[in-house]
Amino acid sequence: MTFPHLMLFLHLVGVVVWVGGMAFAYLCLRPAATALPPAQRLPLWAAVFARFFPLVWTSVALIAASGVAMLVDTGFARAPVAWHVMLVTGFVMIAVFVWIWAGPWRALQAAVAGENWAGGAVALNLIRQRVAFNLALGFVTIAIATLGLGL
Template identity: 60%
Template sequence: MFIGVAVVFLNPAVTLWGACQASPWRTQHLECGHRPNLSNSPPAAMIADPLLRLLHLTGVAVWVGGMFFAYLCLRPVAGSVLEPPPRLRLWRGVFARFFPWVWASVAAILLSGGAMMAATGMAGAPRNWHLMLGIGLVMAGIFCYVWFGPYRVLGRAVDAQDWPAAGAALNRIRQAVGTNLVLGLANIAVATLGRWLA
């Protein structure tokens, strides 16, 4: 996951090398290390690549940015000004709005990243692309754990006004989101500094 970030920020030579391995058209019209002749570029290839990058980076921005805001900004303030019942109701409402966007982001990242990886080929992809894919899959697994586990418990506990159970579920969500935030920021670093892994 976050594979498309690397396409934007990696050393152009690495990107062009991967492109040369990817398709017969690019092998024919692109010498590695030189700019492609865009006048001969197939329209579909010219359009698809920027759109995949846009889709990928938008998913990253929504997911990681949302976690950063929730964990480092909203959580401390909510904990300091709200008593447990309204605070737990607040978090249930926040997650109800944010988590569907996370699902959309995960789908966008996987589809766009998978398409770019397929175009390059697993064997031809830079090493950091594989690392980003592995970290991203771990992040997706953690989110699935949150969605199907403590998030459901939180909703039922808030409905039943079982505040201790709701607080325990929220704490598990907090730990999982904190882990995913660290992984997400690490993946951005792998994408932007990935040339050092070459």
């Protein structure tokens, strides 16, 4: 490959923005925002995701394109098992993100536009659960990528 370091750089930029953003949202913003009433909390989250999700789409494109490029360059047969596992966990994370984006994210936007706070809280809770799953799988994937975990 002509620019192997560039591929790894782009891969890790995507990982940092996506997993780091989820960690900030889940571990810092969420506990702080629970103090707000729904009429303020739900529009705040809608405004946060309206900025974060385009960054996630960019990160997903960078991670998938650079990851597959590095894998193809080494060759699937010669690549360590950990890389194959990363391919699977990475695409599971991407599928969960698309599931958030196409489902509860649309529902949250509609609920906020209609000032339907009960419906918005249900949608936000679904987003929270799926982000928690992706955050955990993101840490597992980083551990597999860097530690190998015997794979």
